[in-house]
Amino acid sequence: MTVAALDFGGTTVKAGLVRADGSVTDAWTLPAPVDRAGLDPIADRVRQWAATERLLGVGVAVPGVVDASGSALVGVHGKSGAIAGVELRGWVASHAGVSPHDCPVENDARAALAGELVPGGAAAGASSAALLIVGTGLGCAVAIDGRVLRGSHGYGGILGGHVTVRLDGPRCACGNVGCAEALAGSRALPERARSHPEYGASPLA
Numbered sequence: 001m002t003v004a005a006l007d008f009g010g011t012t013v014k015a016g017l018v019r020a021d022g023s024v025t026d027a028w029t030l031p032a033p034v035d036r037a038g039l040d041p042i043a044d045r046v047r048q049w050a051a052t053e054r055l056l057g058v059g060v061a062v063p064g065v066v067d068a069s070g071s072a073l074v075g076v077h078g079k080s081g082a083i084a085g086v087e088l089r090g091w092v093a094s095h096a097g098v099s100p101h102d103c104p105v106e107n108d109a110r111a112a113l114a115g116e117l118v119p120g121g122a123a124a125g126a127s128s129a130a131l132l133i134v135g136t137g138l139g140c141a142v143a144i145d146g147r148v149l150r151g152s153h154g155y156g157g158i159l160g161g162h163v164t165v166r167l168d169g170p171r172c173a174c175g176n177v178g179c180a181e182a183l184a185g186s187r188a189l190p191e192r193a194r195s196h197p198e199y200g201a202s203p204l205a
Helices: 037-054 089-095 108-117 180-184 189-194
Strands: 002-008 012-019 024-031 055-062 073-075 104-107 129-135 140-145
Touching: 002 037, 002 108, 012 037, 012 129, 024 037, 037 055, 055 089, 055 108, 104 108, 108 129, 108 140, 140 180
Parallel strands: 002 055, 055 104
Antiparallel strands: 002 012, 012 024, 129 140
């Protein structure tokens, strides 16, 4: 029994095969696509899996809000625009040789939290839990009574990157001012470091 996982991050796409014993094999990383053509190398890798493995399904994680059907990324804030609106469930299924039903698309923080709730995860056995992802952006997910919170419009529990935490902070890629992501996301950190008055004399320079 083998399943595959694709994680579309703001900077890279990470992927791997997960065996029945929980081990991860054939893991790889590619640059995040900047346009639709950038999806082609990812499709090639998925087809290679399909040619050598009997895949049961492919889980897809994306850095934003997913539509009600669980098929596409619909909420983006200046990153991953190349996959926004793409019917990823059908796209992945067509290259993996499996049913679209077996290719769920989920917000990356929620997908990570779901993984931590199962036996062996950091939140295994917990009735409620919260998770914060610090990457290119900031992601957040919440579980209540053992179930990941989604809400009626897909925004439930997403309290991470695009919340104003500093009124005089820098403008965020989403257009807001002082977002947590604009202050602490890895995409913002290089510019914040360069703007520090002591940066020139620092080893970071």
